[in-house]
Each structure stands twice: as structure tokens, then as C-alpha cells.
Amino acid sequence: xxxxxxxxxxxxxxxxxxxxxxxxxxxxxxxxxxxxxxxxxxxxxxxxxxxxxxxxxxxxxxxxxxxxxxxxxxxxxxxxxxxxxxxxxxxxxxxxxxxxxxxxxxxxxxxxxxxxxxxxxxxxxxxxxxxxxxxxxxxxxxxxxxxxxxxxxxxxxxxxxxxxxxxxxxxxxxxxxxxxxxxxxxxxxxxxxxxxxxxxxxxxxxxxxxx
Amino acid sequence: xxxxxxxxxxxxxxxxxxxxxxxxxxxxxxxxxxxxxxxxxxxxxxxxxxxxxxxxxxxxxxxxxxxxxxxxxxxxxxxxxxxxxxxxxxxxxxxxxxxxxxxxxxxxxxxxxxxxxxxxxxxxxxxxxxxxxxxxxxxxxxxxxxxxxxxxxxxxxxxxxxxxx
Numbered sequence: 001x002x003x004x005x006x007x008x009x010x011x012x013x014x015x016x017x018x019x020x021x022x023x024x025x026x027x028x029x030x031x032x033x034x035x036x037x038x039x040x041x042x043x044x045x046x047x048x049x050x051x052x053x054x055x056x057x058x059x060x061x062x063x064x065x066x067x068x069x070x071x072x073x074x075x076x077x078x079x080x081x082x083x084x085x086x087x088x089x090x091x092x093x094x095x096x097x098x099x100x101x102x103x104x105x106x107x108x109x110x111x112x113x114x115x116x117x118x119x120x121x122x123x124x125x126x127x128x129x130x131x132x133x134x135x136x137x138x139x140x141x142x143x144x145x146x147x148x149x150x151x152x153x154x155x156x157x158x159x160x161x162x163x164x165x166x167x168x169x170x171x172x173x174x175x176x177x178x179x180x181x182x183x184x185x186x187x188x189x190x191x192x193x194x195x196x197x198x199x200x201x202x203x204x205x206x207x208x209x210x211x
Numbered sequence: 212x213x214x215x216x217x218x219x220x221x222x223x224x225x226x227x228x229x230x231x232x233x234x235x236x237x238x239x240x241x242x243x244x245x246x247x248x249x250x251x252x253x254x255x256x257x258x259x260x261x262x263x264x265x266x267x268x269x270x271x272x273x274x275x276x277x278x279x280x281x282x283x284x285x286x287x288x289x290x291x292x293x294x295x296x297x298x299x300x301x302x303x304x305x306x307x308x309x310x311x312x313x314x315x316x317x318x319x320x321x322x323x324x325x326x327x328x329x330x331x332x333x334x335x336x337x338x339x340x341x342x343x344x345x346x347x348x349x350x351x352x353x354x355x356x357x358x359x360x361x362x363x364x365x366x367x368x369x370x371x372x373x374x375x376x
Contacts, residue, residue, distance in 0.1 A: 001235065009310060010308040010309065010310050011308060011309065011310065012306075012307070012308055013304060013305075013307040013309055013314075013329075013333070013334040014304075014305065014332070015333075016310070016311055016313075016314045017314065017330065017332075017333035017334065018333055018334055019311055019328050020314050020315060020318055021227045021228075021231060021330060021333075021334050022227060024226065024230040024239070025223055025226070025227075026223055026226045026240070026243075030226075030240055031219055031222060031223075031246075032243065034217070034243070034247055035219070035222070037217075037244075037247065037248070037251070038217060038251060039214045039216070041251045041254070041255055042215055042216050042251070042254065043216070053257060065354065070309065090338065100344075107212070123220050140229070178279065199299060200305045210261050
């Protein structure tokens with residue numbers, strides 16, 4: 001809307017142009033229309049504005065999660081594999097027993113150089129059919145540099161099984177399934193034998209069986 | 212209120228620029244409205260940070276004007292350098308005085324490119340060199356136009372003086 005103002009005095013060209021430009025004004029209706037148009041988009045629909053960043057954020061979070069899981073899973077698998085290879089190697093060497101006994105009490109009495117107390121695993125009887133009377137004996141060994149026990153059994157099928165126990169340290173051994181938390185033992189096939197790994201009563205346990 | 216929202220003063224300024232180009236109120240409003248719409252779409256997508264909304268919308272207005280009206284009004288996209296040398300500098304332009312009636316008479320007769328340059332110089336505060344660079348116009352072309360503008364101002368002024376006598 002043109003302002004009805006006229007200046008007759010001589011002005012510097014710059015001022016005259018400013019005055020000329022400023023003489024044109026939007027009407028109140030036009031102004032309201034433009035302001036309302038902006039409000040509809042910028043003020044009353046904040047969710048729409050944030051849609052893209054949220055979407056991108058979710059994708060980025062998913063990517064980070066997937067990569068983290070992948071790395072974590074890979075590192076955990078590597079830990080388990082290292083342990084399995086070590087205990088399988090010990091099993092295959094069939095070194096003579098330090099103590100020959102069929103009693104856990106005897107085992108506990110013999111192993112005095114450990115920083116844990118050897119225990120019977122609940123899985124030996126329930127899952128692997130290895131009652132105490134099938135025990136042959138035990139000897140010291142190590143798992144990843146930590147002193148451990150190695151207890152040998154002869155199964156009902158006359159096959160030898162070697163059972164390992166060592167104090168569980170997640171930083172050293174990675175995540176191993178804890179059956180006290182309802183997790184399922186992990187099975188690995190290495191060097192032609194089957195290795196089952198789990199954590200029970202705060203100990204890392206491994207059972208190696210010929211296939 | 213969102214900091215991305217153009218306020219009343221900014222909208223008025225942008226409308227005035229659209230008027231400088233189009234010299235037609237409905238066209239100016241259409242230019243401004245469509246430029247604001249494009250700006251809002253850009254903001255909504257959020258793909259690009261617009262640091263100065265007013266400058267961004269002003270550029271949209273200019274580009275739209277060139278696109279929509281260049282064929283009708285023959286926007287002189289082709290540059291021409293006049294060989295004649297005029298002794299015109301920014302100082303000379305600063306010294307030109309004119310009254311509002313004279314300018315109003317001349318303003319509509321100026322080419323849209325001249326009005327654009329003069330607006331950038333007088334209202335937005337650019338030097339004439341900066342305005343030429345910003346609007347991609349050779350300085351020689353602009354100076355020759357200013358020379359003609361001064362002659363028109365002079366002629367208009369003389370004519371008014373004679374009529375008053």
C-alpha cells in the first residue's frame with residue numbers, strides 16, 4: 001500500500017531511494033497471511049520440523065548398536081574359542097593325574113594352591129551323565145595363565161571327558177553364558193572334540209568330550 | 212516465536228525489494244509469497260542451515276523474478292560494456308541530490324537492473340562495486356547506466372526549474 005507522503009525537498013540520491021523503497025508497504029491482510037503461513041510450518045508443527053533429525057538419529061543409533069553388537073560378539077567368540085583351544089589341547093595330551101580319586105572331598109583336599117574352591121557342577125549329572133563315581137582323578141593346569149583344575153571322568157560309554165574349573169573373570173575370559181542366570185552353555189567344536197563352556201557359582205567351567 | 216520466522220519488518224523490507232524489481236504490487240506480493248513458501252520448505256527439510264533468512268529470501272525473490280519475468284520484460288542477462296569512459300565514481304553518486312517527485316518520475320523508467328543496483332547501494336548499504344559484484348554486472352555497464360541516470364536527473368531538475376519560473 002502506497003504511503004501518502006511526499007517529500008519535496010532535495011535529498012541525497014541515497015536517501016531519496018530509501019524513501020522511495022519504503023513508501024511501498026504490505027497491507028495488514030497480506031502481512032497477516034504471510035505471518036500465519038510461517039506459523040503453520042514453524043511454530044504449530046514442531047514435530048514435523050524435528051522429523052528428519054529424529055529419523056537420522058534413530059538410524060545412527062541403530063548403526064552404532066549393530067556395530068557394537070558385531071564387535072562385542074566377535075570379541076566374545078574369540079575369547080571362547082581361545083579357551084576352547086587351550087582346554088581341548090590339554091584334554092588331548094592326556095597327561096597323568098596328580099591325584100586319583102572318585103571323591104570331590106578328596107579333590108578339594110588335594111587342590112590347595114587354588115584361589116577358588118573346586119565344586120561339582122549341577123550339569124555334570126543332569127546334562128552330561130557324569131556322576132561323581134565316574135571320576136578318575138585330577139591335576140593342576142592353567143586356563144589363559146590362571147591356575148585351574150582339570151578333573152577327568154570316564155563316561156558310561158567308556159569315553160574320557162575332561163572337566164575344567166577356574167575362577168571366572170569376565171575381563172580375562174570374555175562373556176561366557178552363566179547358567180545361574182538362566183543362560184545356555186556355549187558349545188564349540190575344536191580340534192575334533194566338543195567343548196562346552198559355561199559359568200556356574202562364579203567359576204568358569206569347561207567340559208571336553210570326544211565326538 | 213521461532214527464530215527462523217520472518218517478522219513484520221523483515222517481510223516489509225522483502226516486499227519493498229520485490230516492488231523495486233517488479234514495480235507491480237500484485238506481482239511483488241506473489242514473488243514474496245512464493246519465496247517465503249520455498250524458504251519454509253527448506254527450513255522444514257532441515258537439510259541446510261540458513262544463517263540469514265532475509266538474504267536467502269531476497270535471493271529467492273530475485274531468482275524468481277528473473278525466471279518468471281525475464282522473457283516478458285527482457286531481463287538483460289547479457290552484459291554489455293560501453294566503451295566510453297565516464298568520470299563517475301561512488302563519490303559522485305553520493306553527491307547527486309534529487310527530490311522525491313523527481314525520483315518517482317525517473318524510478319519507473321529505470322531498467323530493473325538499475326533499480327536493483329541502486330537498491331543494493333542505497334538501502335542495503337553496499338558500495339556500487341560490491342553491488343555490481345553481487346549482482347554479476349560489469350562495473351562499466353553500471354557506470355554507463357548511472358551516467359544516464361544523472362543526465363535524466365539533471366534534465367528533470369532543469370525542467371522543473373523552468374516550470375517554476
